[in-house]
Amino acid sequence: MPISNRTGRSGNLDKEVLNKFKELDSKQPQVEPPSGLFHYTTPEGLIGIVQTTKLWATNIKYLNDFSEVKYTYDLFREMTDRIIKSKDSQIVKTFLEQFRKELIPHEMIFDAYVFCLSENGDQLSQWREYANRGIGYAIGFKGAALKRGFHRVGMRLLKVIYERHKQMQLIERVIIDSCAFLEDIETKYKDRTQANILDCCDLLISALIPYTVQFKHHVFSEEREWRIVYIPFHDIKEHIKFRPSNKLIIPYIEFGIEKLPIYSLYQGPQADFDLTRKSLQILFLQNNYSDISISESEVPLRF
16 A cells, blocks of 8 residues: 655655565565355346456445454554553654554544455355355355456455454564664654654554454454455545445445456355256356356255
């Protein structure tokens, strides 16, 4: 993501800040996706994806866990408070206290859009939650091709992290590195202490942002989720669309690549497999998808 430059830094200092951000960004977990990733959807969702080659990324604040953004920002605050107590340097303490203040407005305006996938293509809880209580489908995408295709259009495929100790370790590393960077530039640019603090706040927020779409509470761990993520850094109001749900109007954006890497399909445990399979085969062939493996759910429960 771009780093704010509200202090007007320039020259060598600006290069140092940008290079430090690239270094912190490169240290984020780089996990290769599995061979297959699955998206649970309704019959209408399946038809739309196959016919249009478009996916719908939902605003993160409207997902089933509506509190997940707050969950991650609370982790940021908790780790910041720990490090403040452990540091003797007054400038570092001042920096972290300023960063903590800035988290409040930043959390309020934070925006991201995600398309959710799972490593498991036949899971009872996900049939219930995301696929019309088992009447829907789980679309199988080739993981590596999905990552390559959407990376080219400025989106990331990320594995969700559920373990709290791992989440805190990752946050701690970024904050500690940012503190060390502040102390380093303060020795070189002593005449702009307050500006150095603000620059490091911007650096730290930029480096932590990916975790706001990658961390979830451990109670959701059985979903084994991956996400295609888009974080807008400019006004995208003209691209936002809306769909109704039971209780809300949900904002989302459409995105796609020339051809989606679909390779398989699970049909939910409530669907009529034999009859529907024929129409599915025609649907895929009409839209230039051949050799799609269509399987019936092995979930025995009929709910």
